Amino acid sequence: MASNRAVTYVGPGEVQVNEIPFPKLELVNGPGVHPANIGRKCEHGAILKVVTTNICGSDQHMVRGRTTAPEGLVLGHEITGEIVELGRDVEFLSVGDVCSVPFNIACGRCRNCKIGQTGICLNVNPDRPGSAYGYVDMGGWVGGQAEYVMVPYADFNLLKFPDRDQALEKILDLTMLSDIFPTGYHGAVTAGVRPGSTVYIAGAGPVGLAAAVGAQLLGAAAVIVADMNPSRLEQARSFGCETVDVSQGDPAEQIEQILGVPEVDCAVDAVGFEARGHGDHAGHEAPATVLNSLMDITAAGGGIGIPGLYVTDDPGGVDDAARKGALSLSLGTGWAKSLSFATGQCPVMKYHRELMHAILRDRARIAQAVNATVISLDEAPAGYAEFDSGASKKFVIDPHGLISA
Structure with a gap:
């Protein structure tokens, strides 16, 4: 044997x-x-x-x-x-x-x-x-x-x-x-990417980059990938993506510079529960940051695909709620804008x-x-x-x- x-x-x-x-x-x-x-x-x-x-x-x-x-x-x-x-x-x-x-x-x-x-x-x-x-x-x-x-x-x-x-x-x-290829693609599909869509992808790790490839396959007109790691952003640009550096501040302002409007048709969370803050808070873990920002920048009636991992037990969470997988989400924003959410394993x-x-x-x-x-x-x-x-x-x-x- x-x-x-x-x-x-x-x-x-x-x-x-x-x-x-x-x-x-x-x-x-x-x-x-x-x-x-x-x-x-x-x-x-x-x-x-x-x-x-x-x-x-x-x-x-x-x-x-x-x-x-x-x-x-x-x-x-x-x-x-x-x-x-x-x-x-x-x-x-x-x-x-x-x-x-x-x-x-x-x-x-x-x-x-x-x-x-x-x-x-x-x-x-x-x-x-x-x-x-x-x-x-x-x-x-x-x-x-x-x-x-x-x-x-x-x-x-x-x-x-x-x-x-x-x-x-x-x-x-x-x-x-x-x-990662099906998972990223699933994030794009469940976000509602279709020909001519504008899509924002949070996270330029492998799943985020796979979501970008998936969005391109689905015919997106503009694929914007966000991260705070310069080499990962460069990798996203290497195959035709626009990029946003969230360490520089509010994604909406940078999206507006790219698209002319501060919002996208749909968005993908490829970061998950270890997300960090944006701008001045970029060095600090803030697990709800990505989801709340995606609700802000996704147009009313749009979709958010969430292939990023979230857990029910996180011993290293920033507070008691995070350690149980409970996040401070602005669900009212999602409700008011009639946003759809898709979570879970691909x-x-x-x-x-x-x-x-x-x-x-x-x-x-x-x-x-x-x-x-x-x-x-x-x-x-x-x-x-x-x-x-x-x-x-x-x-x-x-x-x-x-x-x-």
């Missing part, structure tokens, strides 16, 4: 690459595994040799100590891999297939899965609807920043690439299908096949937009540290050296 190494959470600010058990077609006890899931048989699953697995901003929330993630949790929910073993009940996949793994774990059988709401599957997490690999309070499914990983409900979850050689040639783009399977074809036919160069940067598994701790410092890069872990080869 092959060995298996993985990136594990050690404590606030620290991850390590450690030996972990080779995956089985069964959910076994381990850090973060819900007791009700221990011993769960997965003959419907597949074991994958990981081709690529990415570091995500959602991982960083845990690594910063901003969640209740347990020590030893195997990280990683953005996975692309080659099938090396199939469970008895898998019918439509074969050993050797290269597939994208949606970060949502979904059974395909419950009422939510049957209507495409795979981000809130009812059967994979005993605590609440929805689950993901390598994430706190998500049922304990082992993460994929590893050499090998088990994927349950393989026939339903896995997106097989049509041609192996073509997939490996475009792997840096295709690896984004597991999460249902990746709703979008990933179409986005795959956009990549394969050179309609979307998402790797270039997010500055995909390949590192080895052993370099993952350094990658986490560099990403946390604000580097304008999307780190892609290559556990087996397949990309460099």
Whole structure:
């Protein structure tokens, strides 16, 4: 049996690459595994040799100590891999297939899965609807920043690439299908972006940049990306976005300089619960800042897509309310302007096949937009540290050296 190494959470600010058990077609006890899931048989699953697995901003929330993630949790929910073993009940996949793994774990059988709401599957997490690999309070499914990983409900979850050689040639783009490309696109779709729209995207991290690419695919006339990190703003400009530096003050004034009016048709929150203030307050955490500013600058009747992560337990929150996920929102502004809001996990399977074809036919160069940067598994701790410092890069872990080869 092959060995298996993985990136594990050690404590606030620290991850390590450690030996972990080779995956089985069964959910076994381990850090973060819900007791009700221990011993769960997965003959419907597949074991994958990981081709690529990415570091995500959602991982960083845990690594910063901003969640209740347990020590030893195997990280990683953005996975692309080659099938090396199939469970008895898998019918439509074969050993050797290269597939994208949606970060949502979904059974395909419950009422939510049957209507495409795979981000809130009812059967994979005993605590609440929805689950993901390598994430706190998500049922304990082992993460994929590893050499090998088990994927349950393989026939339903896995997106097989049509041609192996073509997939490996475009792997840096295709690896984004597991999460950030569909998630950013979902933010744009749920905000109501359509041909000719003006859209404001808060946050120029990988999800924000993916939302910008998504808005461009949807035909937006102007895509404005906001951040306070100069290198991330430069990255947004590199593929045709306008930018706003929120450290310089009120976004509305800068939007007016770009569009001639201080508002946009729709907006996307790609920041989440660790948001910081604008202008003179830019250095201080203010978790409601982004949502309140989006309500101010979105035109009446517009929409706000919220793919940015919000949590119910934030031990590092700025006050008692924030530690429970309660924010001081100006909901009256949203009500008065008849704004719509869309929150929650992106249902990746709703979008990933179409986005795959956009990549394969050179309609979307998402790797270039997010500055995909390949590192080895052993370099993952350094990658986490560099990403946390604000580097304008999307780190892609290559556990087996397949990309460099």
